[in-house]
Amino acid sequence: MTTEVIGLSDVGRIGRIWAGLANGSDEPYFLSWGWIEHWIGSLPDRDSVSLVVVLKNAEPVAAFFIGRSRVVRHNILTGRGLFLNASGNPVVDSLCLEYNGILGGESLSCPEFTGILESLQWKWDEFFFPALDRSAMPGTCMDSINPSCRLIVERDVPSYYVDLEMVRQSEDFNSLLSKSTRQNVVRSYKAYQQKGPVVLECASTLDRALEIYDELVVLHQKAWRARGEPGAFASDFFEGFHRGLLRKRFDSGEMQLAKVSAGDEVIGCLYNFVYKGKVFFYQSGINYTSNKVRPGFVSLIEAIKYNAALGHSVFDFLGGAVDYKKSLGTHSNRLTWVKLQKRHMRYAVENRLREIKHLLERKAGEA
Helix, strand or coil: CEEEEEECCCHHHHHHHHHHHHCCCCCCHHHCHHHHHHHHHHCCCHHHEEEEEEEECCEEEEEEEEEEEEEEECCCEEEEEEEECCCCCHHHHCCCCCCECCECHHHCCHHHHHHHHHHCCCCCCEEEEEEEECCCCCHHHHHHCCCCCEEEEEEEEEEEEEEHHHHHHCCCHHHHCCHHHHHHHHHHHHHHHCCCCEEEEECCCHHHHHHHHHHHHHHHHHHHHHCCCCCHHHCHHHHHHHHHHHHHHHHHCCEEEEEEEECCEEEEEEEEEEECCEEEEEEEEECCCCCCCCHHHHHHHHHHHHHHHCCCCEEEEEECCCHHHHHHCCEEEEEEEEEEECCCHHHHHHHHHHHHHHHHHHHHHHC
16 A cells, blocks of 8 residues: 655646545545535645545555644644644634545555554644544544554534434424424424415525525624624635635535525525535524524424425534534434644643643632
8 A cells, every 4th residue: 555645736636536536435525526626726825735645556545635734832832733634724724624534534444544644754743633523534543543642632522413314204303303392493483484484495596595695694693793703704714715615516516505584584594515415504694583483493494304305315413512403413423623642741741731720620610
Protein backbone atom coordinates (compact mmCIF):
# COMPACT_ATOMS: atom_id res chain seq x y z
CA MET A 1 0.00 0.00 0.00
CA THR A 2 1.30 3.45 -0.92
CA THR A 3 0.04 7.03 -0.79
CA GLU A 4 0.19 9.95 -3.19
CA VAL A 5 -0.25 13.60 -2.26
CA ILE A 6 -1.98 15.84 -4.80
CA GLY A 7 -2.14 19.62 -4.58
CA LEU A 8 -5.46 21.39 -5.05
CA SER A 9 -4.34 23.03 -8.30
CA ASP A 10 -5.10 19.74 -10.07
CA VAL A 11 -8.86 19.89 -9.44
CA GLY A 12 -9.67 17.88 -12.55
CA ARG A 13 -7.66 14.88 -11.41
CA ILE A 14 -8.94 15.20 -7.85
CA GLY A 15 -12.50 15.17 -9.18
CA ARG A 16 -11.92 12.02 -11.22
CA ILE A 17 -10.38 10.18 -8.27
CA TRP A 18 -13.09 11.35 -5.87
CA ALA A 19 -15.93 10.51 -8.24
CA GLY A 20 -14.47 7.06 -8.89
CA LEU A 21 -14.28 6.27 -5.18
CA ALA A 22 -17.74 7.70 -4.51
CA ASN A 23 -19.33 5.51 -7.17
CA GLY A 24 -21.25 2.85 -5.28
CA SER A 25 -20.27 4.12 -1.81
CA ASP A 26 -22.56 5.55 0.85
CA GLU A 27 -20.70 8.73 1.76
CA PRO A 28 -22.59 11.62 3.42
CA TYR A 29 -23.28 14.86 1.62
CA PHE A 30 -20.29 16.52 3.28
CA LEU A 31 -18.02 14.10 1.40
CA SER A 32 -19.91 14.37 -1.89
CA TRP A 33 -18.07 15.84 -4.84
CA GLY A 34 -20.61 18.68 -5.05
CA TRP A 35 -19.70 19.86 -1.54
CA ILE A 36 -15.98 19.08 -1.87
CA GLU A 37 -15.53 20.86 -5.21
CA HIS A 38 -17.19 24.02 -3.90
CA TRP A 39 -15.18 23.81 -0.66
CA ILE A 40 -11.92 23.59 -2.61
CA GLY A 41 -12.87 26.59 -4.72
CA SER A 42 -13.78 28.62 -1.62
CA LEU A 43 -10.55 28.07 0.32
CA PRO A 44 -8.63 31.33 0.83
CA ASP A 45 -5.34 29.38 1.04
CA ARG A 46 -5.43 26.36 -1.25
CA ASP A 47 -1.71 25.67 -0.77
CA SER A 48 -2.32 24.60 2.83
CA VAL A 49 -4.67 21.72 1.89
CA SER A 50 -3.79 18.57 -0.05
CA LEU A 51 -5.49 15.36 -1.11
CA VAL A 52 -3.98 12.11 0.15
CA VAL A 53 -4.79 9.16 -2.11
CA VAL A 54 -4.29 5.61 -0.82
CA LEU A 55 -3.18 3.19 -3.55
CA LYS A 56 -3.26 -0.58 -3.73
CA ASN A 57 -1.67 -2.12 -6.81
CA ALA A 58 -1.41 1.44 -8.18
CA GLU A 59 -5.20 1.92 -7.99
CA PRO A 60 -6.93 4.45 -5.69
CA VAL A 61 -8.85 2.71 -2.92
CA ALA A 62 -9.35 5.59 -0.45
CA ALA A 63 -8.81 9.33 -0.20
CA PHE A 64 -9.00 12.20 2.27
CA PHE A 65 -7.88 15.80 2.54
CA ILE A 66 -5.31 17.12 4.97
CA GLY A 67 -5.26 20.76 6.02
CA ARG A 68 -2.18 22.26 7.65
CA SER A 69 -2.23 25.22 10.00
CA ARG A 70 -0.37 26.74 12.91
CA VAL A 71 -2.46 26.23 16.05
CA VAL A 72 -2.32 28.96 18.70
CA ARG A 73 -4.03 28.71 22.09
CA HIS A 74 -3.94 31.09 25.07
CA ASN A 75 -1.84 33.45 22.88
CA ILE A 76 1.35 31.58 23.83
CA LEU A 77 0.86 27.87 23.10
CA THR A 78 1.67 27.10 19.47
CA GLY A 79 1.98 23.92 17.46
CA ARG A 80 1.77 22.39 14.00
CA GLY A 81 -1.72 21.11 13.31
CA LEU A 82 -3.07 18.68 10.74
CA PHE A 83 -6.81 18.48 10.05
CA LEU A 84 -8.83 15.68 8.44
CA ASN A 85 -11.00 17.09 5.63
CA ALA A 86 -10.73 20.56 7.16
CA SER A 87 -8.47 23.57 6.67
CA GLY A 88 -7.53 24.57 10.21
CA ASN A 89 -8.81 28.06 9.44
CA PRO A 90 -11.63 28.71 11.99
CA VAL A 91 -13.55 30.91 9.56
CA VAL A 92 -13.58 28.26 6.84
CA ASP A 93 -14.20 25.42 9.26
CA SER A 94 -17.28 27.20 10.65
CA LEU A 95 -19.10 25.44 7.78
CA CYS A 96 -19.62 22.62 10.29
CA LEU A 97 -18.57 19.51 8.43
CA GLU A 98 -20.32 16.44 9.92
CA TYR A 99 -20.14 12.68 9.40
CA ASN A 100 -16.47 13.14 8.64
CA GLY A 101 -14.43 10.19 7.47
CA ILE A 102 -12.35 8.73 4.67
CA LEU A 103 -13.82 8.20 1.24
CA GLY A 104 -13.33 4.49 0.57
CA GLY A 105 -12.36 3.99 4.20
CA GLU A 106 -14.14 0.63 4.35
CA SER A 107 -11.24 -0.79 2.36
CA LEU A 108 -8.74 0.05 5.15
CA SER A 109 -7.99 -1.71 8.42
CA CYS A 110 -7.05 0.18 11.57
CA PRO A 111 -3.37 -0.88 11.34
CA GLU A 112 -3.30 0.21 7.70
CA PHE A 113 -4.66 3.65 8.54
CA THR A 114 -2.21 3.99 11.41
CA GLY A 115 0.58 3.23 8.97
CA ILE A 116 -0.73 5.86 6.58
CA LEU A 117 -0.74 8.51 9.31
CA GLU A 118 2.79 7.64 10.31
CA SER A 119 3.96 7.90 6.70
CA LEU A 120 2.54 11.39 6.04
CA GLN A 121 5.17 13.83 4.85
CA TRP A 122 4.15 16.64 7.20
CA LYS A 123 5.43 17.00 10.74
CA TRP A 124 2.75 17.70 13.30
CA ASP A 125 2.13 18.26 17.00
CA GLU A 126 -1.65 17.84 16.97
CA PHE A 127 -3.86 15.97 14.52
CA PHE A 128 -7.52 17.03 14.52
CA PHE A 129 -10.38 14.75 13.45
CA PRO A 130 -13.55 16.88 13.55
CA ALA A 131 -17.08 15.44 13.63
CA LEU A 132 -16.11 11.84 12.96
CA ASP A 133 -18.82 9.36 12.08
CA ARG A 134 -18.22 6.71 14.74
CA SER A 135 -19.57 4.00 12.44
CA ALA A 136 -17.06 4.69 9.63
CA MET A 137 -13.28 4.80 9.22
CA PRO A 138 -11.44 6.28 11.06
CA GLY A 139 -14.13 6.80 13.70
CA THR A 140 -14.35 3.04 14.22
CA CYS A 141 -10.76 2.75 15.40
CA MET A 142 -9.67 6.06 16.88
CA ASP A 143 -8.70 4.42 20.18
CA SER A 144 -6.07 2.30 18.45
CA ILE A 145 -4.73 4.63 15.76
CA ASN A 146 -1.54 5.79 17.48
CA PRO A 147 -0.78 4.58 21.01
CA SER A 148 2.33 6.78 21.18
CA CYS A 149 0.08 9.87 21.19
CA ARG A 150 -2.41 11.17 23.67
CA LEU A 151 -5.98 10.83 22.38
CA ILE A 152 -8.31 13.60 23.52
CA VAL A 153 -12.06 13.50 22.90
CA GLU A 154 -13.05 17.14 22.68
CA ARG A 155 -16.72 16.57 21.98
CA ASP A 156 -19.03 13.59 21.57
CA VAL A 157 -22.67 14.13 20.59
CA PRO A 158 -25.63 12.18 19.24
CA SER A 159 -26.88 12.79 15.72
CA TYR A 160 -30.60 12.07 15.84
CA TYR A 161 -32.47 11.03 12.73
CA VAL A 162 -35.89 9.86 11.60
CA ASP A 163 -36.27 6.53 9.84
CA LEU A 164 -38.60 7.63 7.05
CA GLU A 165 -39.75 4.07 6.37
CA MET A 166 -41.25 4.11 9.86
CA VAL A 167 -43.06 7.32 8.94
CA ARG A 168 -44.44 5.73 5.78
CA GLN A 169 -45.64 2.68 7.70
CA SER A 170 -47.33 4.72 10.44
CA GLU A 171 -50.79 6.14 9.95
CA ASP A 172 -49.71 9.37 11.62
CA PHE A 173 -46.20 10.66 12.35
CA ASN A 174 -47.45 11.89 15.72
CA SER A 175 -47.84 8.26 16.79
CA LEU A 176 -44.03 7.97 16.77
CA LEU A 177 -43.66 10.80 19.28
CA SER A 178 -43.75 10.76 23.06
CA LYS A 179 -46.98 11.82 24.75
CA SER A 180 -45.67 15.24 25.85
CA THR A 181 -44.17 16.03 22.43
CA ARG A 182 -47.35 14.92 20.72
CA GLN A 183 -49.42 17.25 22.93
CA ASN A 184 -47.16 20.21 22.06
CA VAL A 185 -47.38 19.40 18.36
CA VAL A 186 -51.17 19.01 18.35
CA ARG A 187 -51.62 22.27 20.26
CA SER A 188 -49.30 24.11 17.84
CA TYR A 189 -51.06 22.78 14.75
CA LYS A 190 -54.46 23.81 16.13
CA ALA A 191 -53.20 27.33 16.77
CA TYR A 192 -51.71 27.69 13.29
CA GLN A 193 -54.71 26.13 11.54
CA GLN A 194 -56.85 28.98 12.84
CA LYS A 195 -54.90 31.16 10.40
CA GLY A 196 -55.13 28.73 7.51
CA PRO A 197 -53.98 25.26 6.44
CA VAL A 198 -50.38 24.40 7.35
CA VAL A 199 -48.57 23.89 4.04
CA LEU A 200 -45.00 23.25 2.95
CA GLU A 201 -43.65 24.80 -0.24
CA CYS A 202 -40.45 23.29 -1.62
CA ALA A 203 -38.66 25.49 -4.16
CA SER A 204 -38.75 24.03 -7.67
CA THR A 205 -36.56 26.68 -9.30
CA LEU A 206 -33.26 28.27 -8.35
CA ASP A 207 -34.81 31.73 -8.25
CA ARG A 208 -37.46 30.58 -5.78
CA ALA A 209 -34.85 28.71 -3.72
CA LEU A 210 -32.80 31.91 -3.42
CA GLU A 211 -35.90 33.82 -2.30
CA ILE A 212 -36.59 31.28 0.45
CA TYR A 213 -32.90 31.26 1.37
CA ASP A 214 -32.98 35.05 1.80
CA GLU A 215 -36.07 34.79 4.00
CA LEU A 216 -34.42 32.01 6.04
CA VAL A 217 -31.33 34.15 6.65
CA VAL A 218 -33.42 37.05 7.94
CA LEU A 219 -35.41 34.82 10.32
CA HIS A 220 -32.29 32.95 11.48
CA GLN A 221 -30.36 36.13 12.26
CA LYS A 222 -33.33 37.75 14.00
CA ALA A 223 -33.76 34.77 16.33
CA TRP A 224 -30.09 34.43 17.21
CA ARG A 225 -29.55 38.13 17.76
CA ALA A 226 -32.50 38.12 20.14
CA ARG A 227 -30.50 35.59 22.18
CA GLY A 228 -27.43 37.79 22.13
CA GLU A 229 -25.62 35.62 19.57
CA PRO A 230 -24.35 36.66 16.11
CA GLY A 231 -25.97 33.82 14.16
CA ALA A 232 -24.32 31.58 11.57
CA PHE A 233 -25.00 33.91 8.65
CA ALA A 234 -23.21 36.83 10.32
CA SER A 235 -20.07 35.37 8.76
CA ASP A 236 -19.59 36.70 5.22
CA PHE A 237 -17.67 33.55 4.33
CA PHE A 238 -20.41 31.25 5.64
CA GLU A 239 -23.20 33.15 3.91
CA GLY A 240 -21.29 33.47 0.64
CA PHE A 241 -20.31 29.80 0.64
CA HIS A 242 -23.90 28.62 0.92
CA ARG A 243 -25.30 31.11 -1.56
CA GLY A 244 -22.66 29.92 -4.03
CA LEU A 245 -23.31 26.26 -3.24
CA LEU A 246 -27.01 26.80 -3.84
CA ARG A 247 -26.35 28.38 -7.22
CA LYS A 248 -24.02 25.54 -8.25
CA ARG A 249 -25.83 22.50 -6.90
CA PHE A 250 -29.56 23.29 -6.79
CA ASP A 251 -30.22 21.93 -10.28
CA SER A 252 -28.52 18.66 -9.29
CA GLY A 253 -31.32 18.01 -6.78
CA GLU A 254 -28.95 18.17 -3.80
CA MET A 255 -30.44 21.26 -2.20
CA GLN A 256 -33.86 21.58 -0.62
CA LEU A 257 -35.21 25.01 0.35
CA ALA A 258 -38.62 24.71 1.99
CA LYS A 259 -41.04 27.23 3.46
CA VAL A 260 -43.80 26.27 5.89
CA SER A 261 -46.76 28.62 6.32
CA ALA A 262 -50.25 28.84 7.77
CA GLY A 263 -52.37 31.28 5.80
CA ASP A 264 -50.31 34.47 5.45
CA GLU A 265 -48.02 33.65 8.39
CA VAL A 266 -44.61 32.14 7.78
CA ILE A 267 -43.84 29.42 10.33
CA GLY A 268 -40.30 28.60 9.24
CA CYS A 269 -37.85 28.08 6.40
CA LEU A 270 -35.56 25.05 6.14
CA TYR A 271 -32.31 24.44 4.29
CA ASN A 272 -31.62 20.74 3.71
CA PHE A 273 -29.18 18.66 1.68
CA VAL A 274 -30.54 15.67 -0.21
CA TYR A 275 -28.05 12.99 -1.21
CA LYS A 276 -28.30 9.29 -1.97
CA GLY A 277 -31.73 8.98 -0.42
CA LYS A 278 -30.83 10.81 2.79
CA VAL A 279 -31.95 14.26 3.86
CA PHE A 280 -29.61 16.31 6.06
CA PHE A 281 -31.26 19.20 7.94
CA TYR A 282 -28.57 21.89 7.90
CA GLN A 283 -30.04 25.29 8.81
CA SER A 284 -33.33 26.99 9.52
CA GLY A 285 -35.02 30.32 9.99
CA ILE A 286 -37.91 29.98 12.43
CA ASN A 287 -40.56 32.64 13.03
CA TYR A 288 -40.89 32.77 16.82
CA THR A 289 -44.06 34.70 17.63
CA SER A 290 -45.44 33.10 20.80
CA ASN A 291 -44.46 30.75 23.60
CA LYS A 292 -47.72 28.89 23.04
CA VAL A 293 -46.68 27.36 19.70
CA ARG A 294 -43.66 25.36 18.52
CA PRO A 295 -42.90 26.66 15.01
CA GLY A 296 -39.69 24.65 14.75
CA PHE A 297 -41.49 21.39 15.49
CA VAL A 298 -44.22 22.16 12.96
CA SER A 299 -41.71 23.13 10.24
CA LEU A 300 -39.63 20.00 10.74
CA ILE A 301 -42.61 17.65 10.92
CA GLU A 302 -43.90 19.02 7.62
CA ALA A 303 -40.45 18.46 6.09
CA ILE A 304 -40.25 14.94 7.51
CA LYS A 305 -43.64 13.99 6.08
CA TYR A 306 -42.78 15.62 2.74
CA ASN A 307 -39.51 13.69 2.39
CA ALA A 308 -41.10 10.43 3.54
CA ALA A 309 -43.63 10.82 0.72
CA LEU A 310 -40.76 11.33 -1.73
CA GLY A 311 -39.38 7.91 -0.77
CA HIS A 312 -36.20 9.06 0.99
CA SER A 313 -34.75 6.78 3.67
CA VAL A 314 -33.54 9.11 6.43
CA PHE A 315 -34.16 12.63 7.72
CA ASP A 316 -31.02 13.47 9.71
CA PHE A 317 -30.97 16.37 12.18
CA LEU A 318 -27.14 16.29 12.31
CA GLY A 319 -25.12 16.55 15.50
CA GLY A 320 -26.27 18.00 18.79
CA ALA A 321 -27.98 16.88 21.99
CA VAL A 322 -30.77 19.39 21.45
CA ASP A 323 -34.23 18.65 22.86
CA TYR A 324 -36.15 19.05 19.61
CA LYS A 325 -33.83 16.65 17.77
CA LYS A 326 -34.20 14.03 20.48
CA SER A 327 -37.97 14.55 20.65
CA LEU A 328 -38.53 14.10 16.91
CA GLY A 329 -35.83 11.52 16.14
CA THR A 330 -36.45 7.79 16.02
CA HIS A 331 -32.78 6.70 16.15
CA SER A 332 -29.34 8.23 16.59
CA ASN A 333 -25.75 7.96 15.42
CA ARG A 334 -22.72 9.43 17.19
CA LEU A 335 -20.30 12.13 16.09
CA THR A 336 -16.98 12.67 17.84
CA TRP A 337 -14.42 15.47 17.70
CA VAL A 338 -11.02 13.93 18.49
CA LYS A 339 -7.41 15.05 18.41
CA LEU A 340 -4.18 13.13 18.63
CA GLN A 341 -1.54 15.02 20.54
CA LYS A 342 2.18 14.39 20.66
CA ARG A 343 3.42 13.90 24.21
CA HIS A 344 5.12 17.28 24.57
CA MET A 345 5.57 18.81 28.01
CA ARG A 346 3.67 21.98 27.04
CA TYR A 347 0.56 19.94 26.26
CA ALA A 348 0.88 17.92 29.47
CA VAL A 349 0.91 21.17 31.46
CA GLU A 350 -2.04 22.55 29.50
CA ASN A 351 -4.09 19.39 30.01
CA ARG A 352 -3.33 19.29 33.73
CA LEU A 353 -4.34 22.93 34.18
CA ARG A 354 -7.57 22.22 32.27
CA GLU A 355 -8.30 19.27 34.56
CA ILE A 356 -7.76 21.45 37.62
CA LYS A 357 -10.06 24.14 36.19
CA HIS A 358 -12.83 21.61 35.51
CA LEU A 359 -12.43 20.16 39.00
CA LEU A 360 -12.74 23.59 40.60
CA GLU A 361 -15.79 24.42 38.46
CA ARG A 362 -17.43 21.15 39.45
CA LYS A 363 -16.78 21.77 43.15
CA ALA A 364 -18.13 25.32 42.83
CA GLY A 365 -21.29 23.94 41.26
CA GLU A 366 -21.76 21.46 44.07
CA ALA A 367 -21.30 24.12 46.77
